[in-house]
Amino acid sequence: MTYLARAWAGRFGGQYMTAAEFGALKLGALDGLAGGYVALDDADMIAARRDEPLLLFYNMIAAKGGRVLLVAHTGPAGWRTGIADLRSRLNSMPVAEISQPDEAHVRARLRAAAAQRFMKLSPETINYLVPRIDLSYEAIETLMDRLSGEVSIAGKAPGLALARLVLEGLDEDREEDEGAG
Structure with missing residues (x-):
């Protein structure tokens, strides 16, 4: 949250x-x-x-x-x-419980996060990412921040290959963090 x-x-x-x-x-x-x-x-x-x-x-x-x-x-x-x-x-105090997003919310959030970063994700890229990304808002934002950075470096649209590389990098970072803790 x-x-x-x-x-x-x-x-x-x-x-x-x-x-x-x-x-x-x-x-x-x-x-x-x-x-x-x-x-x-x-x-x-x-x-x-x-x-x-x-x-x-x-x-x-x-x-x-x-x-x-x-x-x-x-x-x-x-x-x-x-x-x-x-x-x-x-x-x-008033209390609101916000659950982690389901796959439909992840799809919508990926689209919105891409638009905020002036990017457009293809349906193929979204279909690849949704079952592989952690179902959390933080995971979505981290992925999109990294993808946006890589798009800037590569100078091209965020296609499936680039999204795959970014997601693999996030997985490697998480494995390193888990191994260090």
Whole structure:
């Protein structure tokens, strides 16, 4: 959901932050962000590790008229927090669950992501990619970023051969990451 959180922050001219970035902020920095739009990724990790700054930030946002989007793998009802006031506020927030895309959504997202990058993918290329790509928004965006870069280097349209090479490169990168971890 990182892609969607970044898109939301970008749409409103806001700030996207990870749990680690949020955890490193001092009180003055939190206050400076509170009047704007902030997307906090892995917010459940913030609540579990440092719940007091999250409560302070929530109160600052309410006072300054800002907006916050909390993104997590589970709903706030399942978050561990020792502060009853924070738990109450989290439980009163509207919650939306966004599932990973199915194949039809992947097809549509590939087309849209290509159009955003001023590219057009052939039906043959899309048919090749859909069953081979991870069913996640991040995987789609990563693939399209790399494909766009390769199109710029190669100076030609994003055909099936180039898409295949980019996808194989992503698979190799993932295997290296899994081997290193």
